[in-house]
Amino acid sequence: MLGHRHFEIRRLQAPDVHAVLTIISECHRACGWEELVEPSTRNLFEAFRNRRSAFFVATIDGEVVGGAGIARLPDANGSVCELQRMYLRPQSRGRGIGHALLQRCADTARQLRYERCYAEASSEMSAAIAFYERHGFERLTASLSAATLIQNKCCFLWTL
Numbered sequence: 001m002l003g004h005r006h007f008e009i010r011r012l013q014a015p016d017v018h019a020v021l022t023i024i025s026e027c028h029r030a031c032g033w034e035e036l037v038e039p040s041t042r043n044l045f046e047a048f049r050n051r052r053s054a055f056f057v058a059t060i061d062g063e064v065v066g067g068a069g070i071a072r073l074p075d076a077n078g079s080v081c082e083l084q085r086m087y088l089r090p091q092s093r094g095r096g097i098g099h100a101l102l103q104r105c106a107d108t109a110r111q112l113r114y115e116r117c118y119a120e121a122s123s124e125m126s127a128a129i130a131f132y133e134r135h136g137f138e139r140l141t142a143s144l145s146a147a148t149l150i151q152n153k154c155c156f157l158w159t160l
Contacts, residue, residue, distance in 0.1 A: 012055040019064035065092040
């Protein structure tokens with residue numbers, strides 16, 4: 001339990017990758033999904049070293065409890081980023097950590113001159129869908145990304 005312990009949001013470092021991949025795998029298994037499939041997920045540190053991308057982790061007492069990143073949406077005109085791999089350990093949810101991660105991603109996206117942020121969530125991820133809607137993401141009727149791998153997905157767009 002977190003109690004009154006403080007969390008920190010900081011940029012991903014190479015030693016954090018294993019913890020982030022474990023969190024993502026645990027969340028996927030909770031949804032009944034297979035293990036990680038995207039190469040950019042397996043190579044998380046390298047994938048977010050591009051000029052217009054960033055990945056952040058949330059830590060409590062030095063332990064990684066979640067993460068989220070932004071990267072240019074390839075099929076867009078350069079003004080849209082995608083919120084990617086936003087996952088938190090279940091016991092870390094409902095404490096403002098997800099909000100802080102999203103805010104850090106949004107602030108960085110604005111600094112990188114993105115105007116909108118795209119996100120996808122599987123329809124099974126009701127907590128994620130509610131989180132996006134609470135934070136002003138508008139639900140779309142179709143994906144903006146031709147490269148999407150999520151089946152039964154909900155797509156969202158947020159003006160920064």
